[in-house]
Amino acid sequence: MPRYTVHVRGEWLAVPCQAGTNTIRWLGEEAVRRYMKNKPDNGGFASVEAVNFFVRRCKGRGLLDHDDATEDVLEDNEFVEVVIEGDAMSPDYIPSQPDEIYTYSKYREPGKMETI
Numbered sequence: 001m002p003r004y005t006v007h008v009r010g011e012w013l014a015v016p017c018q019a020g021t022n023t024i025r026w027l028g029e030e031a032v033r034r035y036m037k038n039k040p041d042n043g044g045f046a047s048v049e050a051v052n053f054f055v056r057r058c059k060g061r062g063l064l065d066h067d068d069a070t071e072d073v074l075e076d077n078e079f080v081e082v083v084i085e086g087d088a089m090s091p092d093y094i095p096s097q098p099d100e101i102y103t104y105s106k107y108r109e110p111g112k113m114e115t116i
Contacts, residue, residue: 004074006031007058007081009043017070024073025066028055028082052085 002017004027013034015027032051036042045051055064058079065073074080 002070002074002076004070005077005079007079008032008035009084009087011035011038022070023066024055024064024068024070027070027080028053028066031082032084053082054085056081056083 004015004017006013006015006027008031013031015030015034017027029048029051032043032045032053033048036045036048055066056062057064057074058081064080
């Protein structure tokens with residue numbers, strides 16, 4: 001049974017996929033459902049159906065189509081991110097995989113060079 005690790009608003013959730021014919025939309029909705037279940041205020045959402053989102057791969061940042069089957073576009077144990085419409089984040093933010101949880105900015109040239 002394939003399983004995916006999904007990032008929703010700072011939380012990493014393991015989502016098993018019992019049928020390979022499930023869609024990316026299903027994966028996103030299931031991740032949001034699990035996120036809401038673990039938050040005392042439902043994460044600020046009225047219902048899963050009321051949440052507009054898109055899904056991206058964490059590696060390569062590729063946008064995934066809601067109608068594609070998970071087995072066609074994802075590998076087992078792949079990391080994806082559910083991005084909620086209306087959520088704001090820094091344009092320099094680059095999400096990372098769970099073993100490297102930190103945010104960082106784009107590379108900038110150093111202002112002062114030191115010689116050794």
